[in-house]
Amino acid sequence: MAPRQKSDRVTIKTVAEDAGVSVSAVSKVLRDAYGVSGPLRERVRASMEKLGYRPHAAARGMRGQTYTLGVILPDIHNPFFTDIMSGVNAALERTQYQTLLGIGQSSLGAQQEVIDAMIDRQMDGIIFIGPRMPPPELDALAAKVPMTIIANHSPTAQAYDTVNNDDFLGATLVVQHLVHAGYRNIAMLSLDLPPIEQLQVTTQRELGYRQAMEDAGLRQYIKVVMSEQTPRAIQAAARQLLRSRGRPEAIFCWTDFVALEVLSVAHELGMKVPGDLGVVGYDNTTYCDLAQNALTSIDQSGQVLGLQSARLLIERIKGRTTAEHFVVTPRLVARNSSQPVAR
Amino acid sequence: MAPRQKSDRVTIKTVAEDAGVSVSAVSKVLRDAYGVSGPLRERVRASMEKLGYRPHAAARGMRGQTYTLGVILPDIHNPFFTDIMSGVNAALERTQYQTLLGIGQSSLGAQQEVIDAMIDRQMDGIIFIGPRMPPPELDALAAKVPMTIIANHSPTAQAYDTVNNDDFLGATLVVQHLVHAGYRNIAMLSLDLPPIEQLQVTTQRELGYRQAMEDAGLRQYIKVVMSEQTPRAIQAAARQLLRSRGRPEAIFCWTDFVALEVLSVAHELGMKVPGDLGVVGYDNTTYCDLAQNALTSIDQSGQVLGLQSARLLIERIKGRTTAEHFVVTPRLVARNSSQPVAR
DNA sequence: CGTTCTATGTGCATCGTTCTACAAACCTGT
DNA sequence: ACAGGTTTGTAGAACGATGCACATAGAACG
Structure with missing residues (x-):
């Protein structure tokens, strides 16, 4: 591969040096963690701004969260999914999270590939739309990664949340x-x-x-x-x-x-x-x-379905372990x- | 976050121990690198198979490639993009690469966010469909990450490849x-x-x-x-x-x-x-x-456009530095x- | 039988974060 | 002034791969 961006990358270390603090301190500011004073926070924020710092997702994936949510669609054909996506994005508007889409191409093999790909890439959570998968497998999947499912009725499932219309x-x-x-x-x-x-x-x-x-x-x-x-x-x-x-x-x-x-x-x-x-x-x-x-x-209302699914997913990522099953009334x-x- | 998958993850190290070789050796096998004998390769392959090893994308992203290609769409509405995607996926069929989609939602802000998100996530390359961006910015972007553009005529661009119909x-x-x-x-x-x-x-x-x-x-x-x-x-x-x-x-x-x-x-x-x-x-x-x-x-022929763009992108990732501009004849x-x- | 060369395998520093353990500084209330 | 507590900051070991630099074992040659 052609050599790109050698040492010119702005890392957490660059920011730390610029602000005259430790790497740990910068990390704390980034994560909104406990134990930072106001002035220090401001100084670090300013440096990040000045240097145009952007966190390296892969590095984060090694330790903590990637702030990436995977959305799995059965296919892109159905225009209904557009509505869902806009709801999801609306819910994530002012958060650090970003979504990335995977397409199941209807075929079962492709669906599994997409799932594996998302797990390999350390997605913090998955919104799975219209899964073609028996409940035991869904449970197994939910054990690996927080998950919310749209368009699949399993009101008794505990391992994941569901969002549906009636x-x-x-x-x-x-x-x-x-x-x-x-x-x-x-x-x-x-x-x-x-x-x-x-x-x-x-x-x-x-x-x-x-x-x-x-x-x-x-x-x-x-x-x-x-x-x-x-x-x-x-x-x-x-x-x-x-x-x-x-x-x-x-x-x-x-x-x-x-x-x-x-x-x-x-x-x-x-x-x-x-x-x-x-x-x-x-x-x-x-x-x-x-x-x-x-x-x-x-x-x-795909909008509402998308919005709720994103909300529930983030709650789950933050630690909720009981399941919620949201149902919209159709019209x-x-x-x-x-x-x-x-x- | 709830504690998940503690030490039960199968890493390159697990495989190395199982196969009775060094970590580096396993890495070499993974990357098809020079300096591995046939028997060793087989032994490692067998262990990977047995343990169900899957490479950790984030870890790869820290050093080498992520084997992930980003595809940026202006919106999901247009059914034409379905065709493009199926072409892209066809081209990637028997490779290690996976695609992840980002949606630009037509708005310029969202477009920039998606681009940033993909760069943060160390995508090996980007297929950019219908960019709304002046050439200098496209050049700047192409300097950061290998890129192929669909639906944007710049036949003289050197920093990236283009795929278009006439x-x-x-x-x-x-x-x-x-x-x-x-x-x-x-x-x-x-x-x-x-x-x-x-x-x-x-x-x-x-x-x-x-x-x-x-x-x-x-x-x-x-x-x-x-x-x-x-x-x-x-x-x-x-x-x-x-x-x-x-x-x-x-x-x-x-x-x-x-x-x-x-x-x-x-x-x-x-x-x-x-x-x-x-x-x-x-x-x-x-x-x-x-x-x-x-x-x-x-x-x-969105299929052809997608297929060609994926092909060109991988060539570029592998090191090609001269630009290619592919044009399909419409009918x-x-x-x-x-x-x-x-x- | 040394010497040189090649093929094969290994050790380990490195990437950019997170987060635990700890040190230092600052308050309190006696 | 000092024990105890709290707040604020830092050092440094992970995380799981990659790939350079090196060690070793045979092979080939004179």
Whole structure:
């Protein structure tokens, strides 16, 4: 490697010499530790400012904290994660912490790699979004590093905190809204995954859907179609569903991304939305608002989820050992795609 | 912080003891350095495997490399970046390197923070996408850490490599395509930024647009409208443009994200696309393919851009000091939004 | 059988922090 | 004035790698 920045780096030692104090003293000031007088603190602060000192993260990682939080996303595709990130960053605004993202690329191997990479790099904590991992492994992971999980229901977990919206309720809202608008034959398009019962967000939404359908006396119309996450697979599933004999009047999609594909397929098949078909998504991402989509969706406030997860994580890093499980109440945002239809 | 992993960590020393060799020997094996015999290498490898050794990134950062590459994105919104990331990861597949993402959140302050954070964390190199930074600062940054830039034209820069598509050509293709389809009054919707002349991708696209319009004898129709990146601002600009007296027959948008908003506004105003208006985007993101958008766009192959940038960056880390500037030839993907219209 | 050379393996200083143990200085209250 | 306590500052040993400088053992040669 080309030689860079030899001895010109401003270290804690440089600052100490400049301020005329010991290295330990500077370290104390840096860490806001006990045992520094006001004047000394000021003198050190001034020197740091003057010299443009920046702490060396790797060196910190050797001993104490790195002040780095890892965020693991299942993929960057889903625009919902943008909201979460902005919440996380907002919570970290006036702290020393910085976030670094890792992308799980949906594949399980990549997910494990990202996790290992973050542990190797001594992240102080991890915010894990939509983990695809059985609870024992999550516990094992939480034993190694403080962790908060978003979008995974495990209300009894003690080793880590969780932040969720009430997916069961959200799905209920969708069904009630559609029923109220006059739809009866309502199908659900969900995610095809090796199911880790009850924990997955999609499972909760499915349960909510089923329950609400039953409560509305629509048991005979219950239909859940599973599909992989790829556009091609989603389109195929939607096409099959819309061409089938008992064609649904409305489709509830587990996430907006899927709903957009359904709109596309409906469009291709010459179906009007609404009119020939009602569509509802989940997450209320920015694309819902576009007039060509006008997609009714459930807002679970990614901002709040992100903010809370960062808050909980820092609490845990600071020493809390009991678990907290934060739940946001979702809310339906009605748009054109689920307008009432005369039948 | 709660006490975790005390002495149970497997370090290079543990491996050395297990294999019955010196610490230095293990280090040599790790680094593939000169001066290790085959048998010793095997013995050490076996021990590492057996003990599940993982190198401590922070410790490495103190002396040598961290094997971590930073990728800086201007925002996560733009789905185009997904493609870039998958290219980057593909290039790093069988190497020791890992990527970590930082998000610039569009704001300049955040951008600087992310850069600092990455330097503090001793990233071996940085892939900087769409930097908002004048050349002298880029040079200064490149002096501190090996760097490759995507989406910023500075073909004479020596301190860093660049990877781009030919934005000038791409814009030309758009205009030629629209002209061929019968459009004459073609406006461009571009990004409002403190311009760093010529370097910005948008500037290049503007220049290409202007040149192509002139070449087509449409000088009198040249019109570039600038707007900020927020949905609200884009919508306002589009609305104003579409309501103006010399209303354009077609709009060329500097990126798909903007084009989707334009489609939305046209939709709201009751205009048909195509028919009343032609729209073309840039980047050929997944959303273009949805039937409700059917957006004609320029494909600049984010995959290739990502792959090349990772390749170049590693070359630079390994010692190359001359600059390379890689340019991809863009290609137009025609969809419904720019269909010929009888006039 | 020395001498020189090469290949292989080791010892240890080093990187920039943190933090424990300790020294020094300063208060108190008798 | 002195024991005891508190506050403020310092010395120096870690942390887990890297990589230079060196030791040692054979090999090759005259």
